[in-house]
Amino acid sequence: QKEMDLPPRPELFEFHGVSMIHYFTDNWESVQNFQAKPDDIVIATYPKAGTTWVSHMLDLLYFGKCSPERGSSMPIFERVPFLEFCVPGLPTGVEVAESMTSSPRLIKTHFPVQFLPKSFWEQKCRIIYVARNSKDNAVSYFHFDRMNMVEPEPGDWPSFLQRFQEGKMVFGSWYDHVKGWWEKKQTNPKILYLMYEDLAEDMGRELDRVCSFLGLSLTEEERCKVIEGVGFDAMKKNSMTNYSTIKVMDFKISPFMRKGKVGDWKNHFTVSQNEQFDKEYKKKMTHTTLRFRTEI
Ligand code: A3P
Numbered sequence: 647q648k649e650m651d652l653p654p655r656p657e658l659f660e661f662h663g664v665s666m667i668h669y670f671t672d673n674w675e676s677v678q679n680f681q682a683k684p685d686d687i688v689i690a691t692y693p694k695a696g697t698t699w700v701s702h703m704l705d706l707l708y709f710g711k712c713s714p715e716r717g718s719s720m721p722i723f724e725r726v727p728f729l730e731f732c733v734p735g736l737p738t739g740v741e742v743a744e745s746m747t748s749s750p751r752l753i754k755t756h757f758p759v760q761f762l763p764k765s766f767w768e769q770k771c772r773i774i775y776v777a778r779n780s781k782d783n784a785v786s787y788f789h790f791d792r793m794n795m796v797e798p799e800p801g802d803w804p805s806f807l808q809r810f811q812e813g814k815m816v817f818g819s820w821y822d823h824v825k826g827w828w829e830k831k832q833t834n835p836k837i838l839y840l841m842y843e844d845l846a847e848d849m850g851r852e853l854d855r856v857c858s859f860l861g862l863s864l865t866e867e868e869r870c871k872v873i874e875g876v877g878f879d880a881m882k883k884n885s886m887t888n889y890s891t892i893k894v895m896d897f898k899i900s901p902f903m904r905k906g907k908v909g910d911w912k913n914h915f916t917v918s919q920n921e922q923f924d925k926e927y928k929k930k931m932t933h934t935t936l937r938f939r940t941e942i
Pocket of ligand 1: 691692693694695696697698699782785786787789876877878879881902903904905906907910
C-alpha cells in the first residue's frame with residue numbers, strides 16, 4: 647500500500663559530470679543562486695558519512711542551551727535544511743533555509759565541492775566536511791538505498807559495490823568527493839575536515855576541535871550534555887534525529903540509525919571483494935595525502 651502511493655524510484659543520470667537524481671537537481675537554479683549569510687555554517691558530506699550525527703551536534707552546540715526543547719521537538723531536516731532537496735509535496739531545502747529565523751543557519755549539503763553555490767565562498771562561510779572510510783560508507787549507502795524509496799534501486803550487494811567503485815551513485819564518486827573537499831581544505835582555512843572514525847573513537851576530542859574551529863567555549867556541563875545527546879543510542883531513540891517521521895523510508899527493511907559502527911564492512915565484503923576493492927582503491931587514491939582508517 648505504502649509503495650503504491652510513491653512515485654517509482656528515480657534513475658541516475660549524468661549532471662555536470664556527476665551522477666545525480668532529479669530530486670537534487672530540479673531546484674538547481676535557485677540552489678546555485680542561494681544567498682548565504684556570513685555566519686551560515688555548512689555541513690558537507692558524501693551521503694552516509696555521518697551527516698545527521700554532526701548536524702545534531704552543531705544544533706545542540708548552538709541551540710541546546712537557549713532552546714533545549716528544539717532537539718526533541720523539531721526534526722533534524724527542519725533544524726538543518728538539506729540545501730538541494732526538492733521532492734514534490736515538501737518544502738525545498740532553499741525554502742526551509744530562507745524561512746529560518748534562528749542564527750546561525752546550519753545548512754546541509756551532499757554536493758561535491760565544485761557544486762557548492764558561490765555565495766558560500768563569497769561570504770567566507772565556515773564549512774564542516776565529514777568523511778567516512780569508503781568500505782563502511784558503501785555498506786551504509788547500500789542499506790540506505792534499500793529502504794529509501796526516493797533513492798535509485800540498489801540491486802544486490804555485489805552490483806552495488808561495483809557501481810560504488812565506478813562512481814555511479816547519487817552525488818557521484820566517493821573518491822572524487824572526499825578528495826575534492828580535501829584539496830580545497832588545503833588552501834581554505836574555513837573548512838574543517840572531520841572523520842567519522844575519529845568521532846567514533848573519541849567524541850570529546852572531536853567536539854573540542856569543532857568548538858575551537860567555531861570559536862565556541864562550553865562549560866563542562868554543556869559539553870557533557872552534547873556528548874550525551876549525540877550518542878548513537880540517544881539519537882536512535884530520538885524521533886527528531888532517527889528519521890522515523892519520514893514516510894519514504896521503510897524501517898522494516900533497514901532503520902536509518904542502523905549500526906553506527908566502524909568496521910561493519912567486514913560483515914559484508916567477501917575476501918575477494920575486499921582484495922579487488924583494495925586494488926582499485928590504491929589506484930584511485932594515489933595522488934592524495936588523504937588517509938582513512940577502516941577499523942579503530
Ligand atoms: P550505518 O548505516 O553504518 O549505521 P548520514 O547521516 O550521513 O546519512 O549517515 C548515516 C550513518 O551514520 C549511519 O551509519 C548511522 O547509523 C550513522 N550515525 C548516525 N548517528 C550516529 C551516531 N550518533 N553515532 C554513530 N553513528 C551514527
